Amino acid sequence: MTAPPAPADLVISGCTVLVHDPAEGIAFAEDAAVVVRSGVISDVTTAAAAAGIDAVERLDARGQAALPGLINCHTHAPMVALRGAAEDLPVEEWFNDRVWPIESNLRERDVELGARLACAELIRGGVTTFADHYFAMDTVADVVAETGLRAVLGQAYFSSQGPGGREASLDFALRRAGAAEGRVTTCLAPHAPYTVDDADLAATAELARDHGLLVHLHAAESRAQTEHSLARHGATPVEILHRVGLLDVDVLIAHGTGIVDRDAAALRAATGRVAVASAPRGYLKFAWDPTPVRFLADLGIPVGLATDGAASNNTLDVWESMALTALVQKSATGDPRRLTARQALHHATLQSARAVGLGDRIGSLAPGRRADLILVDLTGPHTQPVHDLAATLVHSARSGDVRTTIVDGRILMRDRELLTVDVAAVAAELTERLPALVERGHGRRIQEYDA
Amino acid sequence: MTAPPAPADLVISGCTVLVHDPAEGIAFAEDAAVVVRSGVISDVTTAAAAAGIDAVERLDARGQAALPGLINCHTHAPMVALRGAAEDLPVEEWFNDRVWPIESNLRERDVELGARLACAELIRGGVTTFADHYFAMDTVADVVAETGLRAVLGQAYFSSQGPGGREASLDFALRRAGAAEGRVTTCLAPHAPYTVDDADLAATAELARDHGLLVHLHAAESRAQTEHSLARHGATPVEILHRVGLLDVDVLIAHGTGIVDRDAAALRAATGRVAVASAPRGYLKFAWDPTPVRFLADLGIPVGLATDGAASNNTLDVWESMALTALVQKSATGDPRRLTARQALHHATLQSARAVGLGDRIGSLAPGRRADLILVDLTGPHTQPVHDLAATLVHSARSGDVRTTIVDGRILMRDRELLTVDVAAVAAELTERLPALVERGHGRRIQEYDA
Numbered sequence: 001m002t003a004p005p006a007p008a009d010l011v012i013s014g015c016t017v018l019v020h021d022p023a024e025g026i027a028f029a030e031d032a033a034v035v036v037r038s039g040v041i042s043d044v045t046t047a048a049a050a051a052g053i054d055a056v057e058r059l060d061a062r063g064q065a066a067l068p069g070l071i072n073c074h075t076h077a078p079m080v081a082l083r084g085a086a087e088d089l090p091v092e093e094w095f096n097d098r099v100w101p102i103e104s105n106l107r108e109r110d111v112e113l114g115a116r117l118a119c120a121e122l123i124r125g126g127v128t129t130f131a132d133h134y135f136a137m138d139t140v141a142d143v144v145a146e147t148g149l150r151a152v153l154g155q156a157y158f159s160s161q162g163p164g165g166r167e168a169s170l171d172f173a174l175r176r177a178g179a180a181e182g183r184v185t186t187c188l189a190p191h192a193p194y195t196v197d198d199a200d201l202a203a204t205a206e207l208a209r210d211h212g213l214l215v216h217l218h219a220a221e222s223r224a225q226t227e228h229s230l231a232r233h234g235a236t237p238v239e240i241l242h243r244v245g246l247l248d249v250d251v252l253i254a255h256g257t258g259i260v261d262r263d264a265a266a267l268r269a270a271t272g273r274v275a276v277a278s279a280p281r282g283y284l285k286f287a288w289d290p291t292p293v294r295f296l297a298d299l300g301i302p303v304g305l306a307t308d309g310a311a312s313n314n315t316l317d318v319w320e321s322m323a324l325t326a327l328v329q330k331s332a333t334g335d336p337r338r339l340t341a342r343q344a345l346h347h348a349t350l351q352s353a354r355a356v357g358l359g360d361r362i363g364s365l366a367p368g369r370r371a372d373l374i375l376v377d378l379t380g381p382h383t384q385p386v387h388d389l390a391a392t393l394v395h396s397a398r399s400g401d402v403r404t405t406i407v408d409g410r411i412l413m414r415d416r417e418l419l420t421v422d423v424a425a426v427a428a429e430l431t432e433r434l435p436a437l438v439e440r441g442h443g444r445r446i447q448e449y450d451a
Numbered sequence: 452m453t454a455p456p457a458p459a460d461l462v463i464s465g466c467t468v469l470v471h472d473p474a475e476g477i478a479f480a481e482d483a484a485v486v487v488r489s490g491v492i493s494d495v496t497t498a499a500a501a502a503g504i505d506a507v508e509r510l511d512a513r514g515q516a517a518l519p520g521l522i523n524c525h526t527h528a529p530m531v532a533l534r535g536a537a538e539d540l541p542v543e544e545w546f547n548d549r550v551w552p553i554e555s556n557l558r559e560r561d562v563e564l565g566a567r568l569a570c571a572e573l574i575r576g577g578v579t580t581f582a583d584h585y586f587a588m589d590t591v592a593d594v595v596a597e598t599g600l601r602a603v604l605g606q607a608y609f610s611s612q613g614p615g616g617r618e619a620s621l622d623f624a625l626r627r628a629g630a631a632e633g634r635v636t637t638c639l640a641p642h643a644p645y646t647v648d649d650a651d652l653a654a655t656a657e658l659a660r661d662h663g664l665l666v667h668l669h670a671a672e673s674r675a676q677t678e679h680s681l682a683r684h685g686a687t688p689v690e691i692l693h694r695v696g697l698l699d700v701d702v703l704i705a706h707g708t709g710i711v712d713r714d715a716a717a718l719r720a721a722t723g724r725v726a727v728a729s730a731p732r733g734y735l736k737f738a739w740d741p742t743p744v745r746f747l748a749d750l751g752i753p754v755g756l757a758t759d760g761a762a763s764n765n766t767l768d769v770w771e772s773m774a775l776t777a778l779v780q781k782s783a784t785g786d787p788r789r790l791t792a793r794q795a796l797h798h799a800t801l802q803s804a805r806a807v808g809l810g811d812r813i814g815s816l817a818p819g820r821r822a823d824l825i826l827v828d829l830t831g832p833h834t835q836p837v838h839d840l841a842a843t844l845v846h847s848a849r850s851g852d853v854r855t856t857i858v859d860g861r862i863l864m865r866d867r868e869l870l871t872v873d874v875a876a877v878a879a880e881l882t883e884r885l886p887a888l889v890e891r892g893h894g895r896r897i898q899e900y901d902a
Contacts (some may be wrong), residue, residue, distance in 0.1 A: 080835075084836075085839070285781055330737075331735040336542075392535050395535070395538075400851030427830070430836050
């Protein structure tokens, strides 16, 4: 006689569950249930089967869809403090006249409040993991621990900081790896090939290899940058990454809208795991080209969804990035057949998980994966009727339809109520600090944009 | 001694009110109030001044912005029944293989349920007026009366129906003008120059002139249509409208993404009030060009915001159309400075009101205008902090942030709760009817797309 199994921690039942078939196609299990034990999905089964499972907590999710939590593959979370502070400008003015002068005023308390507000927005928008590339990342790691999210964190640096910048990035990556009960993964975060010199990039590649760390950086952000790089260095940004060894480690390239045909050779020669994070809203806003998703797909390179910081993108709404990726790719390639809604959902799930180096842990609702999931209300008038649930999710549903957000089996938002952040308090204090934050009379900036 | 003034019907106070300055610039009155009497805005004043006004009902709107209700300048409301039924297809297949075969199954009950669901979606998304171009419009007018919205309704027709189509459109327009206590305005609604012949279009122009009616039709929907029209008729769609006299009456052109430089002559020669409705999401989805907003602005032609039907656009989310119009125009013109957020708000308010022929009644919160307004929650983490409220509204807020929708002073949604539609009942009945609706084995279609 065996002992009865311990009760499950959480059973979510009655929902339609997004699952991946063995060929990674998007499928939907109706009237299904997700069983969570010790922060991990132990089973995806039928609601009927789940009814017999003893559980500490049950969520009745009828009328909702359960999806893997969204992943924001490239953001600067604390920059929500600058949301709307630099509008309707070309990128040079955006950086040199607004963002980099303002960032020279940043205090650790601004980063803390910004990160906390960002985490609230991410949780409300159904994001369970974010890849953050910014300053004062110990503070961000603390906020991640406090708010319950999962994150891939990298301390940004410029070569203008001297070797100390790179050393601090490594120090952070080694010290905080596995923080927040394992929810924090760390990486090295050189800013970009136009602000970090080749020697520093090469040293970063070596550190990444020595310590088994992901490298997360901006590269080929726009077509203009690629042309500028060719004129100045005789090589594209991607070719520079190749030359310094960064394509032979795990690397996450933010934006890549300036990736061009000739980059195929460097990308094919890569021995590391190369991925790209795409934040389509900001590209429309800056009048940049879109990330060449189809070109990258043909090379087998995953493209994860992102929002960039709210200073350019205005929100951290990954759901919108998913919809815009589908729409903009149709428009840019002149082919209304691609991306399909299912392809967009593949980017939002498995490809995004791979992009941030967590392809074996998140991105799919399947036994053994971390229990990072969201429940999406389908009963609103804008999501009815349902002819094709993939289309409903990508093109009709919105981030505001996410009712419940769960990370590692812990409920961070229940029925739209945030359980780990006091938004009103954070917003009030941040608002008081804005006049000092946006003061630009000092004439300083943290860096010069010339790419 | 004078009698005390009668109490106001409604006072909304404590909000930031979007107002237009005398040059039509977007401005914001903080800690303000809107006073409503007999369905009309009688005053926009300070919260302090409003505190002394006797009122039947008061809304405390602190933390919210009051905006003119959004206007959907071109939709086919009942087509929400087809939301998601024709995905990821070029327009020819979308029409010929899916939408027009399915529409041959439409019953009046489908139109009724679709219209009711659409009205729910519109109210939830902060839309207070919609311009609808469809069939069985008596049914739609009844639903407008029932749900409390304002609408500009036209019975669609093709020349393939014979003269009866045009006559029915006129009959509807004359019979239902002023219905729903004046909230229904009517128009003539030929389908498009590629489905209605020149003689029918010319007769329509004459009827419009005789009866003082707006004409609402599709034209120059895509660049391909314009090229096809040039090849077939030696004239662009806009030149055809000019030739048949439709630019000498009040005309609302849906889409116009195929309006080209040579159309400037015809548009400059127009003696009627010409406007264009733009639905940018669908253009991305079909890989069409965007509406040439800057070109039209230079000609003094208002461009109103629209969603088209949910069969192509997937939602009736005019807020998204506003954001996408700003983003896509920056991208398409290569100029990140335009549209600014304030320009987008001008399209959403005064230009949209003019586009549907109601420029003197709605589109602005000012004394004498109909009391059509929405209250938008600004306290969410994704809309904080506020550096620039215009940017917050256009680029950070979402339709789901609309908490209260008011038409003619009547509250149709209060704190997200719909007061005039039972969504669950409508969705349930519509869902039961879907198998019969989408059946295409009969091989019929209501029309053939060849443009």
